[in-house]
Amino acid sequence: MNPTLPRPPALDWSTDTCTIGRAMGILGEKWTVVVLREIFNGVRRFADLHEQTGIPRQVLTNRLASLVEHGLLRREPYQEPGARIRHEYRLTAKGLDxxxxxxxxxxxxxxxxxxxxxxxxxxxxxxxxxxxxxxxxxxxxxxxxxxxxxxxxxxxxxxxx
Incomplete structure (x- = not known):
């Protein structure tokens, strides 16, 4: 470190409770933000999300599960005539924020x-x-x-x- 430059005050504080770091622990992966982009744009069903983004199915499954687990999305059931019950993904208040x-x-x-x-x-x-x-x-x-x-x-x- 250059002795003529003052020490940045931020170095006196711990980053253990940093909320930016915590938020990026949820949002920091590329596909997570892409999924959120599509849901904000009204794409809510798994098949539509997969088609629109090209995200590999297992990655999409994992990202949706993580967003539900962290309370950003909620699953809403729907059923097409003659088909099994499926879910679409809706933003929660936490997600809308x-x-x-x-x-x-x-x-x-x-x-x-x-x-x-x-x-x-x-x-x-x-x-x-x-x-x-x-x-x-x-x-x-x-x-x-x-x-x-x-x-x-x-x-x-x-x-x-």
Missing amino acids: LYPVLTAVMEWGDRYLADPEGPPLQMAHRGCGAEIHTELHCADGHRVTDHREVVPRPGPGAKRR
Whole structure:
């Protein structure tokens, strides 16, 4: 370490209770986010998810089971005439709370990874038709446009090393 640079204060705190790490333990695998993308887009049945994503069947089975186990999805039974009971997957309140996260990831991808023609999907407000986007605001309602204005500080669950 360069002795002229100050030690980052974050090094004084444990990461054992880091909620970003815990969230990525659930969401961090590529196919998990792809499954959530499709369910947010209204694709809810196993066969449709498999067809739309190309995820191997066992991987899809595992990802859906994990999302149900973690309370992001719930299974709802349905039955086609003459067929056995199957399940479709619906977002729970916990799963719906991920919508801004997926929207932010999509916006980042649109900015840096879209084809020259533009992004493949746009999100619009049902009420007025205007395009939606994610923003940061402080608790007092100030819009944060420069991310260097955000200062991390220990929260109530922080533990010193």
